[in-house]
Amino acid sequence: MMTLKALQLPLVVQSPMASCTDLPFRLMGRAHGMRFAFLEMISSEALVRNVPQTAELMRTVPEDRPLGAQLVGCDPQIMGEAAAKIEALGYDVVDMNLGCPVPKIVSKGGGSMLLREPHTAEQIFRCVVRAVKRIPVTVKMRLGFSDPSGHEAAAIARIAEACGVDAISVHGRTREQGYRGVADYEAIGRVKAAVTIPVIGNGDVVDAASALRLRAVSGCDGVMLGRGALGNPWIYHQIHAALSGAPVPPPPDAVARKAALLRHVELQVQHDSWPLGPLHRVACWYFQHLPGVAEYRHQVNRVRSVEELKMVIEAFPVARSDRHFEG
Numbered sequence: 001m002m003t004l005k006a007l008q009l010p011l012v013v014q015s016p017m018a019s020c021t022d023l024p025f026r027l028m029g030r031a032h033g034m035r036f037a038f039l040e041m042i043s044s045e046a047l048v049r050n051v052p053q054t055a056e057l058m059r060t061v062p063e064d065r066p067l068g069a070q071l072v073g074c075d076p077q078i079m080g081e082a083a084a085k086i087e088a089l090g091y092d093v094v095d096m097n098l099g100c101p102v103p104k105i106v107s108k109g110g111g112s113m114l115l116r117e118p119h120t121a122e123q124i125f126r127c128v129v130r131a132v133k134r135i136p137v138t139v140k141m142r143l144g145f146s147d148p149s150g151h152e153a154a155a156i157a158r159i160a161e162a163c164g165v166d167a168i169s170v171h172g173r174t175r176e177q178g179y180r181g182v183a184d185y186e187a188i189g190r191v192k193a194a195v196t197i198p199v200i201g202n203g204d205v206v207d208a209a210s211a212l213r214l215r216a217v218s219g220c221d222g223v224m225l226g227r228g229a230l231g232n233p234w235i236y237h238q239i240h241a242a243l244s245g246a247p248v249p250p251p252p253d254a255v256a257r258k259a260a261l262l263r264h265v266e267l268q269v270q271h272d273s274w275p276l277g278p279l280h281r282v283a284c285w286y287f288q289h290l291p292g293v294a295e296y297r298h299q300v301n302r303v304r305s306v307e308e309l310k311m312v313i314e315a316f317p318v319a320r321s322d323r324h325f326e327g
């Protein structure tokens with residue numbers, strides 16, 4: 001049986017991110033020390049109804065482990081049924097989404113709307129915990145719907161704990177904030193203080209220093225990475241090192257970034273039946289903040305084939321000063 005304790009502590013978890021944390025992204029991460037990742041969120045209804053697109057989102061390979069699946073939805077019975085299916089399919093954790101801010105989800109009562117519906121949230125937790133026999137059940141939430149203090153999340157966290165949920169993760173922003181502003185690590189600490197189950201902090205972790213700050217300020221049991229890992233698979237080794245007190249590996253130079261991006265392109269071609277769509281995004285992730293990226297982005301947006309894209313990537317200027325880690 002898979003338990004959270006079986007994972008090395010402190011937990012460093014890759015968060016679910018729609019249209020981002022697909023199989024090629026995860027395989028790149030695994031090659032650079034990613035230990036635990038989530039699929040992007042899956043609609044519980046679509047999973048129960050066997051919608052083919054959902055199977056596509058859930059594609060994995062044996063080396064892509066341990067791997068969690070996250071469910072979004074607001075019908076307790078359907079969430080329970082979908083959770084049982086996730087366990088039967090062999091995923092290692094089932095997570096419930098109480099953070100999604102997207103109007104399409106919130107207007108139906110799912111995602112972050114459940115922070116305002118503690119009774120429904122409780123029914124969902126009970127149904128999912130009852131439906132799942134062997135794997136851990138977790139909840140990912142925001143600080144609140146509009147109240148940034150963390151009290152809303154703390155109340156939901158207590159309910160989750162009482163229902164038998166194994167761990168929670170907390171994004172230090174409200175639904176109203178979306179992705180704006182700064183994640184509040186002190187407010188995450190208030191949620192941590194409200195329960196005894198492990199709490200994983202999330203928001204604005206972009207390097208070893210921010211991971212250490214999140215842990216120190218919130219007292220959380222682990223850190224969850226989001227956007228900071230896009231085009232930056234080196235972050236896993238950096239954060240593992242920082243959290244265990246080891247020297248943090250230096251950031252990659254532009255040559256290493258280019259090589260990694262070309263590898264990501266290969267993986268996308270190998271595992272995606274329409275790779276060019278996601279690759280337009282992926283190709284911009286790896287060179288962000290480097291000189292010359294504005295013109296490069298413009299070129300990436302115009303390519304119409306993977307071959308063309310590879311030529312644009314190869315042509316990206318790697319200045320001498322960007323090669324300082326070469327031997």
Ligand SMILES: Cc1cc2nc3c(=O)[nH]c(=O)nc-3n(C[C@H](O)[C@H](O)[C@H](O)COP(=O)(O)O)c2cc1C
Pocket residue numbers: 015016017018019020040041070097099100140171179183202203204205224225226227228
């Ligand atoms: C493009 C995108 C897609 C996301 N999709 C999901 C999702 O499917 N499920 C979820 O719980 N959170 C999702 N999130 C939220 C992230 O998992 C994370 O909580 C948030 O980005 C905060 O972390 P960060 O500041 O480190 O990026 C998404 C975020 C982004 C930017």
